[in-house]
Amino acid sequence: MKKYIDLLKEKIGREKLLKFAFIAGIAGMLLILISDIAPKKTGNSEKTEYGISQSYRNEIRDELEDVLGRIEGVGRVKVMISFSGTEEYVFAEEVKASKSDKFNSQMQNNYVVIEKNGEKEALISKVNNPQISGVVVVCDGGDNAKVCESVYRTVSTVLGIPTKNIYVAKLK
Secondary structure, three states, rough: OHHHOOOHHHHHHHHHHHHHHHHHHHHHHHHHHHHHHOOOOOOOOEEEEEEEEHHHHHHHHHHHHHHHHOOOOOOEEEEEEEEEEEOOEEEEEEEEEOOOOOOOEEEEEEEEEEEEEEEEEEEEEEEEEEEEEEEEEEOOOOHHHHHHHHHHHHHHHHOOOOHHHEEEEEEE
């Protein structure tokens, strides 16, 4: 390392090297300062594709591939799932009832708001996942009628979709 520094001193000169080191140090401090000031992304936002969280999509696919892979004759298996709609968020509400007299009453609904990292946001009480509209299964045993029937029944039962929305093919 010292060899390289001495070489730089010879080529550039001692004063220019000190100026360069000083400027580089200031630039580094400015980058650190800017990174502390810049807004940070919240960790709770999850990547979504077409309004469907990747973890939800991957969890269903992985579990289905695992179950199908255990059926005799299926062999290697790949699954693709299509969805209709998007995730729907249900926000927590606070309901206040007031009576003006013995016959009339009024209801007032307000969303429950929480403060997180200095930002206010509505409290999510439930997430409704989108409906599964179709499944494609490609497997080694996709050319065997008995295996295909087992796959159709399994996918239909596990996901609660009709067999007309399932397609099974042989893996090449």
